Amino acid sequence: MSQDLRKKESILRNAGFQTILASLLCIVLGLLIGFIVLLCINPGGAAKAITAILKNFLYYPSAAAATKYFGTTLVNASALLMCSLSVLFAYKVGLFNIGAAGQYVVGAGACLYFGLALKMPWIVCLIAAMAFAALVGGVSGALKAYFNVNEVISCIMLNWISLYCVNMLLTGVKEQSTPYTIPLSTGNKSALLPNLGLDKLFSNNEFVTIGLPLAVLMAILVWVVLEKTKFGYELKATGLNKNAAKYCGMKEQRNIILTMMIAGGLAGFAAGIYYLTGIEQWMVQQTSVPAMGFNGIAAAFLGGLNPIGTIFSSYFIQHITSGGTYVDKSMYCAQISDLISAFIIYLCGFVLFFRLWLNRWLDKRDEKAKKGGKA
């Protein structure tokens, strides 16, 4: 007994550390598999390609260009961070918000419509994006709470419905000759998010706006809500054991709908801080939902379902996704980074097993040490 008290808690037993270790292992394995795939396609250029993916913006020799594209990666990463927070928040209540992509689309449609057709300033557009996306999330939540409709299926259906609706809506504000919406810089300058000097930090990259710090602030806010408020506690309880929570008097139907609305709002915010920078226009003939919502799932699980962890994991996922555009196009295609991200999510499914295996290995090691000491 005294030996147990004296036994120092190995850092390897700390749950948080184990999750970080598992995530790093997923990343390394995912990159390795990607490298093997590249080797199979074209052995010659594989090493160069994988370094290109890892280097991303460092590909540019001049510091000015590198910082500029670093800024672009950060803009994408902040939107991805919000999407992954959306998935994470819903998962804490036991719901798989695969509809983050569709809520993202609705947010994009709302903010672009408010900006281009209704000529509203950016703050109204951003709030509109959050509100409409929250509504869509709420629909999934209500269907689950009142009718027991599997949220994965209802979210996927809503993803497609949202895509077609937004395409129809934004056809009214698109340019004459191309299928893209009017750029915000010409359509409505007041709808662009303010830069507040941040663009100077990234070699005058006008797409770097207050969206970046806002995203990080949201991540911290989500962490505070989940860990430090009564509401967050109720949500986690509902997710862990719905019936026990109900027995305690927590209103689980209200919690489910509210959670999905917040998750939707977070995804809508992602669309707002992405499209209101003017970095991209919406293509009104899109046939598939933008990948941002699905990569959010990868980032959420890679970050160990912790809001602070997702800040780093979403940056990493975006880093390799943007890095994919720098591979030698004559030998490989950009989808290789989608492949790597998908493998990483697949491996994230093994994290629980990894932690179990690690604990068992530690137990065996401690037992051997104890036996050795007793002799």
Place this chain on the structure above:
Amino acid sequence: MVLLMQYTLIFASVLVLVALGGCFSEHSGVINIGLEGIMVMGALGGALMMKYATGAPAIVMFLLVVLASVLVGMLFSLLLGVAAIRFNADQTLVGTALNLLGPAAAVVLVRAINMAESADNVSSTVAYGQAKKAFLMNIGRFEFNWFMLVALLVLIASYVVLYKTRFGLRLMACGEHPQAADSVGINVYKMRYAGVLISGALGGLGGLVYITAGVSEWKFENGVAGFGFLALAVMIFGQWKPVNIGLAALLFGLFRALSNVYTGFPALRDLNLPSTVYNMLPYIISLVVLVFVSKTSKAPKAEGIPYDKGQR
């Protein structure tokens, strides 16, 4: 009208095949959300076989293509099987990973193959116009696709296997109460692997039928446009019973077919709805249908829960 019937039957065949695959998997206790990815990979296997096996007699072509898509689908579904059954991974997460992995892998592979053939060809398209003729047979004005017959046969076979054979009944037991099944000596792991592999085979075949429905080449960047999830909705609407799944598939197939052929009906054309409304119709109908069906849903009781031998 003939065109509508044709499209309805072919889309219904796809939905029947994939939904039955999901049905087998869920009856054994493994939630298979990754049907979309399995469909794409199976479609890829079949398309590549069609591309490389041109010139073979029709019946050989048919068998080879079916074999290719079934095998690729089964191999891909093993990823889900191993993760969920051996490593107790979260089945929804792994399924989502497969949905992302399938299309990405397919595009990478097709682009690599196209680029290897000619350095300028960077598309993700596989063309198989010639080979496709092996599947079709014209009865009057109706273009009968042999896969419609295959889907019907699979439907009948599923009903017989699930309810009339020992294997099927044991499979369903593993999804309802695996501990009880284990107590009488059924190897739950083997049954679950069987369920997942069957779903991989049927999903792969369904994917092949989807990409050959009405077109002679397929751009793999599109994946399968959400059809895998429509099949899941069909499965839930059919309450995991083969006959109901068949009927549900016909309904959903009809709505999906409408978006292709509504211009041929003066009554619908006069309504002057934009074409996107017809594209949305299958998804809206699924949602409405699910609202009415899910409350009294009789899902296999132990699906999604990793099997723990130690539990009661």
